[in-house]
Amino acid sequence: MTATASPPVTSGGELGPPPGRGPARVAALFTVLTVGLVVVSIVSAAVGQFGIPASQVVGAVLDRIGIDVLAPPADPFAEAALWDVRFPRVVLALLVGGVLGVCGALMQGCFGNPLAEPGVVGVSSGAAVGACLSIVFGWTFLGAFTTPALAFGTGLVTTLAVYVLARSKGRAGVVTMILTGVAVNAVANAAIAFLVFAGDQAAREQIVFWQLGSLAGSRWAYVATIAPLVGVCVVVSLLLARRLDLLALGDRQARHLGVDVESLRLVTIVVVAIAVSAAVSYSGIISFVGLVVPHLIRMITGPGHRVLIPASLLGGALLLAAADLLARNAFHYADLPIGMLTALVGGPFFFWLLLRTRRREGGWT
């Protein structure tokens, strides 16, 4: 990425009203996002109950890859805190945030609806059912990975079920599909409610925390599991980008332009289901990232998916890393649930976005 080379001198311009969407604007956006990502990651690793100077954080990373410029932390406890606790957490935040941003963009493009998001088709609630099952019944057949694996499994099954149920005469209408998602979400939520009711005190507490979303307890093993899935998701998304643009014209028009709409939808949904389930498994339900990040990017550089998808990846990663920094440090000795935080800030912000965009575009109907 060449964008990292130049400092973010143009950062003042990209929230201004003029709708210029040239390559300069795109380059400025990627520069700002990349620089922001690096800065937030370093700060997030440095700040905490046990403060470590930023220079030592950078030094620790450079030292591992064999560059001897800055001194790593002299204190072995600090070194261990960085590598065993903070770095995996920062990296997981980046991966989960990035994949949620990309999946939001994919879903919105796939349904031609700026309000679609992975939760709409039932991945989140479906995944929650699997996680709650393992928590309530104390299943451990896959060791520590039992809960994530079940969340992954049921999330995928739920999403595919939504897709199959919403198809009629070989097509999946947008409205039918979203309404089917609503119905499936209701059933999944009923299942979760029953499991909360059936579980003992400890299980209830665990379920509630899982539903709130948290990056506490991140480990390198988690990172290693989801990184390849995120990679596949992003590569496939980029390959689909131009065809997703055409879906904005409507199914019929896209088909007239040579897009196999059905298989495009199916591939997109499977990619989203896999990636979101994987991400959500280790962090619980984190809402709003997939909804608002693509919105913001569209306002800056326009709706073309070839820019929107990579920018949503960086934007989502930046947002979640920043949110996690806040969640860990807003109160002393308290790790706030990150899902609560993103929803609390994101809900009103999203509402404001809605009003503003709708006013400009004369409504979506």
Add this chain to the structure above:
Amino acid sequence: MRLLSRAQAHLPEPPAEGDVLAEADAVVVTIGRKRLLDGVSLRVHAGEVLALVGPNGAGKSTLLSVLAGDLPPSAGTVSIHGRPATSWSTVDLARRRAVLPQHNPVSFPFDVLAVVEMGRAPWEGTPAEDGDERAVAAALADTELTAFATRTYPTLSGGEQARTALARVLAQSASLLLLDEPTAALDLRHQEQVLALARARAAEGAGVLVVLHDLGLAAAHADRIAVLAAGGLVEAGPPEEVCHAELLSGVYQHPVEVITHPRTGKPIVLPYR
């Protein structure tokens, strides 16, 4: 290398004048209990502008969908470029026929240039891709949208949106054009312009089927007019043959008079007032 030659093998040859580009043969379309088309046979030839007229609900859009390969008929056959419509792949069909539906909403605020560029999607990865820029610029110029290139679609007026959709269809450079009421949202000047564009494409060898409500426009610009009523084809032929007061009065269930334009000699159809 093999990929390249395979892509070329699927590229369409320019049609010769008079070739049948789309053909519906005894097409029946039934949806539920309603028979939308009842044994309609119609051909669109290379080099002609064929106007499809008829009262509301006569089945014009249904016939257009059938000829586009969107809607498989309940009975009868449809062929496009000499092959059954269903035997073409989606992308091969997109290189041979372009369709302008009546309504063309765009979900996200793409600018006009981006929407028109989408028309070039079927040619991605083929040698014809080199012509993308030229085709897009020509389509924008033909629809007088060059100055609107950076405006976003939702900020355009209804007529400007309609012209953008038309520009996208023109940029697709298909030899079969199926236009469903392309003049509906347009002012007098742009109506004339759209039909002049249809004529120009036909002169270059394309076959153009255009659904119209204005019989005067149809008579003035089309080589042939096909009249559809209640799912059946009533008449198809040159404007002078089709524009008869008796026939049209019956089809539209309203008295109609036909006069001859003193200068052009073309028929003018007016409701009897």
